[in-house]
Amino acid sequence: MAIDTATAQRQVLDAADELFYERGVQAVGMDAIRTASGVSLKRLYQLFPSKDALIEAYLDRRDALWKSMLAEHVDAATDPRDRILAVFDFLHDWFRQRDYRGCAFINSFGELGTVSPRVAELALQHKEGFRQALTDLSKAAGAPDPERLADHLILLSEGAITRSAISGSPDPALRAREAAVLLLDATLPS
Amino acid sequence: MAIDTATAQRQVLDAADELFYERGVQAVGMDAIRTASGVSLKRLYQLFPSKDALIEAYLDRRDALWKSMLAEHVDAATDPRDRILAVFDFLHDWFRQRDYRGCAFINSFGELGTVSPRVAELALQHKEGFRQALTDLSKAAGAPDPERLADHLILLSEGAITRSAISGSPDPALRAREAAVLLLDATLPS
DNA sequence: AGTTGGTGAGAACGAGCGTTCTCCCCGATG
């Protein structure tokens, strides 16, 4: 019955991801994670020495997964302009997931941002990573001021992320894509 | 020493606003509100029969205050286009407040959205009110499709709200205003 | 003056939290 360390870790992270994301980090107790993962409390605490450590691991994994999903969508396009618009197609796919509940980093930041500097830092890093990706795409598309275009695109994306969460509809991704087209037309050299 | 009902209610709501907004609703206990407001627990519970009721009153007051601050900024301009851009000036003023911590509705939704339908509903209503205001402004500016323009402007606004919270800088309001200018140029009839 | 009713201060209660500890079983080692 002894489960090997790697699979135990994966089971715990799977459970943490599902529960933390759905109900928020504070509302989920370690006991719920133990039940959902099937890993005993003792083992859980020797894999992750505290709940804070588990939250950090949860956010780390979300960050990596999110980035790889984004890259997958972007890399399916070759035209630089299409690669930018692929960001919004990715968002639309994401929003349509049955259990979509907004951005885990924004949600965690709202819960713990003032009390946990680590969570605040992780949220900032995650968003800076996104900003960097958008800046690279804008540069490749020949934008005269790539950072500025990236900032504009970020605003549309983040806005769509929270609006979709609250309204429960994936449509904001489509509206954001329309607005992005207008911005690209106004910004990129023809 | 007996405090009159209206002022007791105001003191409780003042304390709730400050504490809920700064630390999140779940992290603040009724005891902290009692201490900060100086109103005894007994009185507190006869003013608001439960913490949920207090949270609802907190969100209601935030909604009213937010709307009136927005209206104040918008009504300072007369040109329809300027009235739209005044929205982003309002955001910039808001973000510069020392204790700015994002949108109370987004934060509360992130904490309680899945477990409290009432909070989810209030968040949706708050955002719909904003959407309606932007639709009216877009209509007054002669937009060919006011609802679509309103959606685009909302995305910029919400994006700025969360980005400013996480980055700790008010600058996203300026970036959002720039993008709004580009969108207006592309959308409004000259 | 005596009674009543509501108030403030805070103790009490039951539940849930993060974390640790106990106890029992099991497979590996000599």
Added chain:
DNA sequence: CATCGGGGAGAACGCTCGTTCTCACCAACT
């Protein structure tokens, strides 16, 4: 076969929470 160490189940601990209760007190009415 005897021993030992690590793992599972879950009880236990100390704390905090939302909510209620106790009790002493004070103002107003008869």
